[in-house]
Amino acid sequence: MPEHGESSNTGNQPNLLVRAVAGLAVSLRHKLLTAFLTGTGLVVALALLGLQALLQANERTRQLIRDQQQIAAYNRFYQSAGDALLFAMASKSETPDRMGVPSAQTLNEVNDLMVIIARYAVQVERQDLPRDPRLSGLQETAQRLRPVTLALSKARQSRDAAAVSEIVEKQFTPLVLRLQRDAYTIAKDIEGRMNLRAQETARAYVRARALVIGASAAAVLLSLLAGYAISSSVLWPVEQIGRTLSAVASGRFTARADVPNRDEFGGLARNVNSMSRELGALYEEVNAQKEELQSWNSQLERKVAHQVAELERTNRLRRFLPEPVAAMIVNAGSGSTLLNSQRRTVTVLFADLRGFTAFASTVAPEQVIAALNAFHQAAGPLIEDAGGTLERFLGDGLLVLFNAPLPCEDPAGQALALAEQMQAGFPAAVRPFQSGSSRIGLGIGIATGEATLGQIGFEGRLDYAAIGAAPNLAARLCSKAGSGQILVCEATARAIGAGLQKAGVFDLKGIPEPATAYEPARRAEGL
Numbered sequence: 001m002p003e004h005g006e007s008s009n010t011g012n013q014p015n016l017l018v019r020a021v022a023g024l025a026v027s028l029r030h031k032l033l034t035a036f037l038t039g040t041g042l043v044v045a046l047a048l049l050g051l052q053a054l055l056q057a058n059e060r061t062r063q064l065i066r067d068q069q070q071i072a073a074y075n076r077f078y079q080s081a082g083d084a085l086l087f088a089m090a091s092k093s094e095t096p097d098r099m100g101v102p103s104a105q106t107l108n109e110v111n112d113l114m115v116i117i118a119r120y121a122v123q124v125e126r127q128d129l130p131r132d133p134r135l136s137g138l139q140e141t142a143q144r145l146r147p148v149t150l151a152l153s154k155a156r157q158s159r160d161a162a163a164v165s166e167i168v169e170k171q172f173t174p175l176v177l178r179l180q181r182d183a184y185t186i187a188k189d190i191e192g193r194m195n196l197r198a199q200e201t202a203r204a205y206v207r208a209r210a211l212v213i214g215a216s217a218a219a220v221l222l223s224l225l226a227g228y229a230i231s232s233s234v235l236w237p238v239e240q241i242g243r244t245l246s247a248v249a250s251g252r253f254t255a256r257a258d259v260p261n262r263d264e265f266g267g268l269a270r271n272v273n274s275m276s277r278e279l280g281a282l283y284e285e286v287n288a289q290k291e292e293l294q295s296w297n298s299q300l301e302r303k304v305a306h307q308v309a310e311l312e313r314t315n316r317l318r319r320f321l322p323e324p325v326a327a328m329i330v331n332a333g334s335g336s337t338l339l340n341s342q343r344r345t346v347t348v349l350f351a352d353l354r355g356f357t358a359f360a361s362t363v364a365p366e367q368v369i370a371a372l373n374a375f376h377q378a379a380g381p382l383i384e385d386a387g388g389t390l391e392r393f394l395g396d397g398l399l400v401l402f403n404a405p406l407p408c409e410d411p412a413g414q415a416l417a418l419a420e421q422m423q424a425g426f427p428a429a430v431r432p433f434q435s436g437s438s439r440i441g442l443g444i445g446i447a448t449g450e451a452t453l454g455q456i457g458f459e460g461r462l463d464y465a466a467i468g469a470a471p472n473l474a475a476r477l478c479s480k481a482g483s484g485q486i487l488v489c490e491a492t493a494r495a496i497g498a499g500l501q502k503a504g505v506f507d508l509k510g511i512p513e514p515a516t517a518y519e520p521a522r523r524a525e526g527l
Contacts, residue, residue, distance in 0.1 A: 035226050042219040049215055053208040060201040067194035070132075074187035076116055077138060078180050084145075085176040088152065088168050132186050138179060145175045237261050237269060244272050253280030341454030346404045346466060347411035347446060347492060349388065349419055350474035351379070352397035354441035354483040362438045371433040371440065372396060378429035379422050386418040391466055397478070401466050404453050412448055412488075412495035419444045419486045420520065426484075441483020447473035448491040476508035477517055486519055493518040 148171045155163035237259040247255030253276050259269035353359075353375065360368045372395075379398065383390050387408055388400040400418065402411035426442045434440070451468035477487040485503075493500045503519040 038226050039223050042223055046212075046216055046219055050212055053212060056204065056208065057201070060197065060204065063197055064194060064201070067190055067197065070190045071187050071194070073116075074183045074190070077183035078187065080116055081176050081180045081183065084149075085173065085180075088172045088176070132190070134182055134186050138182055138186075141175055141179045141182070145172070145179065148172050148175060237266070241269055241272050244269075244276065248272075248276050248279060251283075253277075253283050341452065343450055343452055343468075344404055345449065346451050346453070346470055347402040347415045347448045347495075348451070348466060348470045348474040349400040349402070349415045350397065350445045350447075350471070350478040351400075351419075351422060352394070352443055352478050354443050355438075356396040356440050359433075359438045359440045363433070367433060371430055374429045374433070375426070375442075378425050382418060382421045382425065386414050386421070388414065388418055389464070392463065399466075399471065399474070401453075404451075404466060405464065410495075412446070412492045415446050415492070416486070416488065416496055416520070419446060423484055423486060443478055443481035443483060444486045445474045445477030445479070445481055445488075446486065446492050447471075447477060447489040448495055449473065449489075472510055473508070473515065476511060477506070477515070480506050480508070480517065487517040488519065490516050490518070 148167060152164060152167045152172055155167055237257070240257045240259050244255050244257040255276055256273045257269040259266055261269065359371070363371075375396075376393065376398070380390070383400055386402075387406075388402050389404060389406075391399040391401050400415070402408055402415050408414060422444065423442060430440055447470045449468065449470035451466040451470045453464070453466050455463065456465045457463050473489055477489060481487045487503055488496070488500065499521055500518040501521045503517045505514045505516050507514050
């Protein structure tokens with residue numbers, strides 16, 4: 001390509017003639033008009049040349065005809081003079097008795113000769129024929145011959161044979177012979193010139209024919225060259241522009257049309273090259289935007305994947321952490337240590353439904369699930385409001401932690417308050433499912449003590465759990481609590497301080513010593 005790209009010219013480069021014609025700063029219309037006028041001019045020039053050759057041939061023909069006319073005239077001079085001489089010689093041989101007979105033959109012949117010469121002289125003047133200088137001599141000789149002829153006629157009339165013989169021999173014959181000699185010489189000279197002119201005419205014809213043939217060949221060659229140059233300067237740019245457009249259509253925006261024309265095709269080629277250049281720039285910009293968009297998509301995919309992972313993590317955390325705690329852990333990212341394994345004193349609330357096994361065996365499965373959902377939907381908001389951590393769902397029960405993973409000022413008091421709220425809201429939540437002997441209740445156990453805290457499970461499924469004596473004690477107290485009852489361990493009771501009364505001493509499974517349990521005094525008074 002001539003500028004900033006590859007050329008679309010895959011064929012032969014145009015020759016110098018085509019490039020020269022293409023490089024003329026002339027419009028295509030003027031080039032075509034020039035070609036037409038050139039062809040027309042050549043045809044006119046050939047016609048004029050042929051016409052000139054015809055005129056020259058015609059002029060030579062006319063000269064040959066005039067030469068023939070002169071030769072014929074001088075031959076008539078010679079013939080007439082011969083006739084006159086013949087009759088004069090006949091007069092010389094006549095007898096005296098015959099001489100008296102009137103005879104004007106010789107005089108007539110001489111008169112005819114003079115008339116012929118006079119008429120030819122007039123013809124030469126009028127028709128602008130070539131005038132031989134010797135024609136005046138012939139006229140003068142003919143004039144001198146007339147009185148001699150008159151004298152000869154008079155001598156015949158007087159029957160003077162001696163005078164007739166003397167006039168014929170000494171006067172008439174020399175003049176006639178001179179006239180014949182001059183006429184013959186002139187005729188031969190004209191005939192020689194005519195032969196030369198005929199040869200020159202033949203040579204001129206050959207030259208004219210060669211000139212016409214050469215001029216015709218030159219004109220045809222020039223016309224072919226002009227036609228080839230102009231047509232090539234038109235067709236070649238069209239081919240180049242077509243190739244460039246095809247290359248651009250196939251996506252090769254570096255293609256350029258190498259067109260040297262300074263006419264309309266040159267402007268078209270520049271426009272095509274400019275279009276290709278702009279399309280290439282746009283294509284590069286689109287590719288850059290495409291790559292940038294792909295980068296954005298990759299980043300967005302990673303971000304969405306990260307957000308999905310964070311959302312899944314958040315959803316997992318929300319199963320057992322209050323919403324603010326879960327959000328705080330998520331916002332802290334991988335640097336958060338809240339869920340790291342540790343030992344801590346916690347308060348554990350264990351809640352379990354009473355009579356649920358009998359209830360589940362007597363009602364439809366849909367009713368069982370609906371009753372559990374009603375219980376969990378009632379307890380869930382209360383747990384979040386109380387600041388507890390829902391450690392897990394246990395089918396018809398649940399386990400809530402306080403002081404883990406976030407510390408709280410009064411975990412025992414908060415756990416007791418949550419238990420009382422759950423007992424207060426439970427009857428209304430499960431009322432639609434209480435019927436006849438298939439009734440369910442809620443028992444709650446609360447214990448305070450050390451537990452091991454941390455995440456347990458496998459990749460993709462982790463739970464926050466508390467393991468130790470406190471969760472076991474809470475579960476055992478819950479199993480001893482009746483419907484609507486809340487049992488707390490001795491440590492929890494000490495932490496709460498007031499509002500509790502002893503509910504009894506219980507032997508609990510897995511607990512080596514009997515455990516004293518307490519319950520809210522308000523419930524005992526209600527009983």
